[in-house]
Amino acid sequence: MSSFNGKTIIITGAGMGLGLATAKVLAGKGANLTLVDYNEEALNKAKAEITTAQPNVKVLTVVANVADEQAVKNYVDKTVTEFGRIDGFYNNAGIEGKQAPLIEYDIEVFKKVIDINLLGVYYGMRYVIPVMQKKGGGRIVNVASVGGIRGVVNQTAYVATKHAVSGMTKNAAIEYGKDGIYTNAIAPGAILTPMVAEAFKQVNPADPKAAETEYAQRNPTRRLGQPEEVGKLVAFLLSDDCAYVKGQTIAIDGGESNLYGNS
Numbered sequence: 001m002s003s004f005n006g007k008t009i010i011i012t013g014a015g016m017g018l019g020l021a022t023a024k025v026l027a028g029k030g031a032n033l034t035l036v037d038y039n040e041e042a043l044n045k046a047k048a049e050i051t052t053a054q055p056n057v058k059v060l061t062v063v064a065n066v067a068d069e070q071a072v073k074n075y076v077d078k079t080v081t082e083f084g085r086i087d088g089f090y091n092n093a094g095i096e097g098k099q100a101p102l103i104e105y106d107i108e109v110f111k112k113v114i115d116i117n118l119l120g121v122y123y124g125m126r127y128v129i130p131v132m133q134k135k136g137g138g139r140i141v142n143v144a145s146v147g148g149i150r151g152v153v154n155q156t157a158y159v160a161t162k163h164a165v166s167g168m169t170k171n172a173a174i175e176y177g178k179d180g181i182y183t184n185a186i187a188p189g190a191i192l193t194p195m196v197a198e199a200f201k202q203v204n205p206a207d208p209k210a211a212e213t214e215y216a217q218r219n220p221t222r223r224l225g226q227p228e229e230v231g232k233l234v235a236f237l238l239s240d241d242c243a244y245v246k247g248q249t250i251a252i253d254g255g256e257s258n259l260y261g262n263s
Helices: 017-028 040-053 069-083 107-135 156-179 194-203 208-216 227-238
Strands: 008-012 032-037 059-063 088-091 138-143 181-188 249-252
Touching: 008 017, 008 069, 008 107, 017 032, 017 040, 017 227, 032 040, 032 069, 040 059, 059 069, 069 107, 088 107, 088 227, 107 138, 107 156, 107 181, 138 156, 138 227, 156 181, 181 227, 194 208, 227 249
Parallel strands: 008 032, 008 088, 032 059, 088 138, 138 181, 181 249
Antiparallel strands: none
């Protein structure tokens, strides 16, 4: 894979999970990073881990709620001030919300999921794309989900927002491809992150590990994915090697989505 030396990548939701795993992969390839998260403690820990492993990599941290438009503009502005450029954007921050049937879903939680998963992704593209246009291009990876390519029982808000992310990805690709901006999305399945672990707690509060094991048995690989596996895919989509892939939502789920609808 091509080097990221001299390139600057913004990662939202960078304090843990898929954001942190991808940050480590990119730092290992020489990228300078802006790490964005609402959790300052997690963000500082992430920076320490990355700079200890990769002391030559520059890391800017910005505490921000991606549902706040001005906070998004601020992390973009700070990145340009610090590094003078934005080459890649991993638009990763998101939440699951809660699990409940559609008509029983808590309206305030629904709105919060929309604010973070949908508006947060939109705001990010809204402010990053003009910077990329000025420099002649860039690469964006939005995070959808397998919940963005199918239904998931008791996760109406999450599924709605992730379908929307996939749609916005397509639009951005066709509207800004002429500017050299490559926009794609990934659709992770059950990757073993803190958010997924919390989902298993909701499914089986008494024994979340049993819920995890049961879910893994449905997968063709008989296991859950690892965050660094997602990080490697994101790194490819942000790299110069990704030369003719635009507007796609790429599943990374061990092939499980191919089973949906089959007995």
